[in-house]
Amino acid sequence: xxxxxxxxHRDVIVDRTRERVRRRPxxxxxxxELEHGVPLFLTQLSETLRLEASATPFSTDAIGASAARHGAxxxxxxxxxxxxxxxxxxICQTITDVAIDQRAPITVEEFHTLNRCLDTAIAEAxxxxxxxxxxxxxxxxxxxxxxxxxxxxxxxxxxxLAFHALKRGAVAINGNTGAVLGRSLTDLRDLVDxxxxxxxxxAGKQRREHxxxxxxxxxxxxxxxxHAEYRGMRFTVVPVDHALAVDADPQLLxxxxxxxxxxxxxxxHAGGSVTLSVHSEGTRVxxxxxxxxxxxxxxxxxxxxxxxxxxxxxxxxxxxxxxMARQTIRAHGGEIQVRNLPGRGCxxxxxLPLAAEPVPEPTSC
Numbered sequence: 001x002x003x004x005x006x007x008x009h010r011d012v013i014v015d016r017t018r019e020r021v022r023r024r025p026x027x028x029x030x031x032x033e034l035e036h037g038v039p040l041f042l043t044q045l046s047e048t049l050r051l052e053a054s055a056t057p058f059s060t061d062a063i064g065a066s067a068a069r070h071g072a073x074x075x076x077x078x079x080x081x082x083x084x085x086x087x088x089x090x091i092c093q094t095i096t097d098v099a100i101d102q103r104a105p106i107t108v109e110e111f112h113t114l115n116r117c118l119d120t121a122i123a124e125a126x127x128x129x130x131x132x133x134x135x136x137x138x139x140x141x142x143x144x145x146x147x148x149x150x151x152x153x154x155x156x157x158x159x160x161l162a163f164h165a166l167k168r169g170a171v172a173i174n175g176n177t178g179a180v181l182g183r184s185l186t187d188l189r190d191l192v193d194x195x196x197x198x199x200x201x202x203a204g205k206q207r208r209e210h211x212x213x214x215x216x217x218x219x220x221x222x223x224x225x226x227h228a229e230y231r232g233m234r235f236t237v238v239p240v241d242h243a244l245a246v247d248a249d250p251q252l253l254x255x256x257x258x259x260x261x262x263x264x265x266x267x268x269h270a271g272g273s274v275t276l277s278v279h280s281e282g283t284r285v286x287x288x289x290x291x292x293x294x295x296x297x298x299x300x301x302x303x304x305x306x307x308x309x310x311x312x313x314x315x316x317x318x319x320x321x322x323x324m325a326r327q328t329i330r331a332h333g334g335e336i337q338v339r340n341l342p343g344r345g346c347x348x349x350x351x352l353p354l355a356a357e358p359v360p361e362p363t364s365c
Contacts, residue, residue, distance in 0.1 A: 002099075002110040003049035006042065009098055014039055017094040021087065041091055048117050049110070092118045152191060159184035183230040186223070190262055193255050198324055206249045206331065210355055213244040213278050213285065220257055224276060227265045238277035245355040246285050248332050256328040257287060259321035260348050264291035268345065280354060284334075287350040295342040303338060325350070 006013065017038050092114065099106050162181035166173055221237045228235035246253070257276075264274040272292035279286055296303070303322050326336045334352040341347065 001049070002095075002106050002114060003046050005099060005102075005104050005106060006046040006049070006095065009102065010042065010046075013042060013091070013094050013098055016098065017042075017091050020090045020094060038087060038091060041088055045091070045095075045114070045117055049113060088118055152188070155184050155188045155191065159188065179230045179232075182226065186226050186230060187262075190258060193251075194259060194321065194324060196251075196255075206252065208247050208249050208332075211246050211248050211250055211253070212242070213246065214240045214242050216250065216254070217276065217278055220254060220261070220276065223258060224261050224274070227261065228274065231265050232271060233265060233268060234271075234273040236273065236275045238275065238279075240278045241280070244278060244280055244285055246332075246352045247355045248352065252328050253332065256325040256350065257289070259325040260289045260350070263321055264289050264293075264348075267291060267293040269294065272345075283354045285352045285354050287352070288347055289349075290341075290345060290347045292345040295344060296338070296340045296346055322348075 021038065095114065096111075098104075159181055162177050162184065165177045166181065172178070217237060217240050221235075224235045224237070227233075261274065261276065268274060268291045274292070275288075275290045277288045277290075279288075322336075329336050329350050329352065332352055334350060337349050337351065339347045339349070
């Protein structure tokens, strides 16, 4: 019987399947998948085959229900749908290979049952995995939309109150009320820009071009100066080498840099300083933003996690800026690192590939 064969050769099947999984080029493999994902389905399959061959009343939905639980467990463990499907297929192929090697007396009907169980398990596991993924995505999107609307309303209210105060002529435009209006408007623009960037990131839409970093930083600096002015802070831009360039989507990269600048101004102490610098190291371009937030606590959670922990008591905003910046930089083949300066602040550095030399236009004779 196939169920007895699986039980008898369980260790061999598990070891061979794990080796097969390790060798596959795609999808990626995790230690948890090897340790728990492979044995779990093998146990389900063996029990299903045993019950089908016995007189015990058996529901044909049993392995489907078990596989659905398996799909939920794999999602909770961070596995994607491709890993679920490939794991099942690898186990089935290994069982077949071991049976051939051992010349096991397994009937055609039992192999049919094995394939049917595999089909049912994949379908149910993938269905449950997809259902839970969709549910989580929908919940996250609803939460994000609600918080975005809340932030938008707060910024508009601040701008309107400042506008009405200025309209009455009771305060001067160059005073604190004017700063509130300017800060609200710049934050509104950043919110709209961040939202547009997020939509394009999710859609996988990039319009890359050869981007000279001097011109790019000049445009960023104009906005940074406004942020600094409205917050009573200092903003320094280190001169950039005119030869530096990256191949990037200007709007997405600008949004990522502004997200980091916005956080730097937001969390730096009153009267503090924010510095933007760009330089190269080998074949990489490094965009660095240093602030004066006082440093990051040792117990601080992942700063780049969406809706994650903030750096100080300021809880305004969505907490998405750093998360989106990292997504953008990774989409451009780079990474973001943070260096803590205890008691002073921190430095966020975006690492991007240096642009290839532009191909000169052919000249006509």
